[in-house]
Each structure stands twice: as structure tokens, then as C-alpha cells.
Amino acid sequence: MEHRFEQLTPHILLMHAEHDTDRPVLAAIGGRQRTLLMDGGNSPSHARLFQKELAGRGLRQPDLMALTHWHWDHSFGIAAWNVPVLAHREAADTLAGLAGLDWSDECLQRLVEAQTISEASAEHIRLEYGDKRDIRILPPDIVFTGRLTVQLGGVTCELVHVDSDHSPDSCILYVREDRTLFLGDALGPAVYGGPRRYNGARFLRLLETVYGYDADWFVESHGVPMSRSEFMADLAPWAQLARLAGSCGSDRQAIIAGMKTYLDVEELPADLLAGVEEFIAGAGD
Numbered sequence: 001m002e003h004r005f006e007q008l009t010p011h012i013l014l015m016h017a018e019h020d021t022d023r024p025v026l027a028a029i030g031g032r033q034r035t036l037l038m039d040g041g042n043s044p045s046h047a048r049l050f051q052k053e054l055a056g057r058g059l060r061q062p063d064l065m066a067l068t069h070w071h072w073d074h075s076f077g078i079a080a081w082n083v084p085v086l087a088h089r090e091a092a093d094t095l096a097g098l099a100g101l102d103w104s105d106e107c108l109q110r111l112v113e114a115q116t117i118s119e120a121s122a123e124h125i126r127l128e129y130g131d132k133r134d135i136r137i138l139p140p141d142i143v144f145t146g147r148l149t150v151q152l153g154g155v156t157c158e159l160v161h162v163d164s165d166h167s168p169d170s171c172i173l174y175v176r177e178d179r180t181l182f183l184g185d186a187l188g189p190a191v192y193g194g195p196r197r198y199n200g201a202r203f204l205r206l207l208e209t210v211y212g213y214d215a216d217w218f219v220e221s222h223g224v225p226m227s228r229s230e231f232m233a234d235l236a237p238w239a240q241l242a243r244l245a246g247s248c249g250s251d252r253q254a255i256i257a258g259m260k261t262y263l264d265v266e267e268l269p270a271d272l273l274a275g276v277e278e279f280i281a282g283a284g285d
């Protein structure tokens with residue numbers, strides 16, 4: 001498999017997302033004194049690929065890690081890094097609750113039934129780890145609520161908890177000097193605890209927060225880095241969908257008609273059609 005790395009800005013080396021086993025973006029943010037890693041990866045194998053790339057480029061290995069949220073694909077690689085981990089309190093609590101599990105097929109089945117994870121996540125875990133799942137969950141070391149600023153030496157990182165549908169512990173990470181905003185999965189729908197769902201009002205509030213950053217780069221964990229104009233163009237139909245969900249309630253046909261008018265199309269693309277259902281499902285959240 002081709003692993004792709006990118007020096008996004010002077011202080012940020014990025015490992016791109018890989019979709020086969022749901023590997024999210026990893027980023028090493030290097031200041032004069034220390035390097036911060038964004039997210040731990042979905043496995044030690046994932047982590048080691050990035051460690052090797054950093055070593056190959058003669059870059060400093062991370063001194064600490066910031067977790068965007070607890071989800072397995074961001075946290076199961078933590079054990080491979082051996083650095084202090086910063087995380088929101090809810091992420092720490094959830095990971096502590098998962099620490100004793102054996103991740104056998106039966107265990108995965110129970111977690112899916114309890115809606116702690118989704119069937120899609122269970123399948124990705126089986127694919128990433130194979131049959132022998134030696135998964136070691138390490139709870140975070142430094143726990144915060146609200147926000148946390150980390151000085152790396154000439155580079156300032158702001159880790160900010162946001163109100164997001166995706167996960168209650170969602171955080172975004174802003175690298176001030178490099179004008180880069182890492183969004184984690186904060187703009188995604190809720191994926192556990194029921195059907196995939198979005199709350200229109202919450203999504204619009206979060207979008208306002210995100211647009212408020214004076215960022216040149218916006219990086220979603222399962223996407224590619226986007227410039228401000230690319231990002232806003234990408235999100236515009238979703239913002240419109242959120243507004244229509246607010247004004248039309250659960251009137252599916254009205255939402256779809258409104259979107260067709262907005263996009264000037266005969267048929268909605270599949271992702272937005274699925275989005276209509278997600279906004280209806282999350283209307284009461």
C-alpha cells in the first residue's frame with residue numbers, strides 16, 4: 001500500500017487518511033522545544049509507519065499527543081507512542097471503561113449490541129488487526145475540559161472542546177502560527193448509540209465556530225486538507241441542509257425539494273440524500 005505523507009506547512013508533517021481500515025489523518029507539529037502528535041492512530045502498525053517516516057526525515061519524534069476524541073481509530077495506536085496523552089475528560093472516562101476488554105469476536109459483538117461502537121467500526125477493527133487482536137488501551141495522562149494551550153516553542157497549539165454531534169468529547173486543534181485547523185471528526189454525524197444522525201442547529205453553531213478561525217488550512221480526520229475556499233464550498237450544501245432541516249422539521253419531501261432548488265439539480269447526490277435522513281434522525285438530539 002502507498003502511504004502518503006505531506007509537509008503541509010513549515011511546522012506540520014501530515015500522514016494522510018487511509019480508508020481501507022479507517023485510518024485517520026495523523027499530524028506531527030514540531031516546535032523548537034517539542035513535537036506534538038495529533039491522534040495516536042488506529043493501531044501500533046499505523047503508528048509505526050508514521051514513526052518511520054519521521055525518523056527517515058530526521059524529524060523529532062513526538063513528545064506528547066493530543067487526542068481529538070476517544071474513537072478507536074484515533075486512540076488504539078496510543079500504546080505505540082509512549083508519550084503523555086492530552087485528552088478531554090469524557091474521552092479519558094470512555095477509554096478507561098474500555099481498557100479491560102479482550103476485543104475477541106464475542107467482545108466486538110457485545111459492543112455493537114450495546115451500541116458502544118457500530119458494526120462498521122467492528123468490521124474495520126477486524127480488518128486492521130486480523131484474528132489476533134492484541135489491543136492495549138492506555139487511558140490519557142493529562143485530562144482537561146474546555147480548552148488547553150500547548151506551547152511547542154515558537155508554535156502554539158490550541159486544543160478546544162466543541163459541541164459536536166459526532167462524539168461528546170470532540171475537540172478541534174488549531175496551530176496558530178501555521179494557521180491550520182484540525183477538525184478531528186467533529187463535523188461528522190453521530191455514528192454510535194443509534195442511527196447516523198445530525199442535529200441541524202448544533203451543526204450550524206459548530207460551523208460558525210469553525211469558520212471563526214483565521215485558518216488557511218482545514219483538515220478533517222478522514223479527508224484531505226482543504227483551503228478555506230475549498231472547505232467552505234465543500235460544507236455549503238451541508239449548511240443549507242442543516243438550515244432546511246430546521247425550517248422543514250421532518251418533512252422529508254420539503255427538505256429534498258429545497259436542496260434540489262439550492263443545488264439546481266434534478267437528483268440529489270447520494271451523500272446528501274443520506275444526509276437528509278441523518279438530519280431528520282437527529283432533529284430531537
Ligand SMILES: [Zn+2]
Pocket residue numbers: 069071166167185
Ligand atoms: Zn470519530
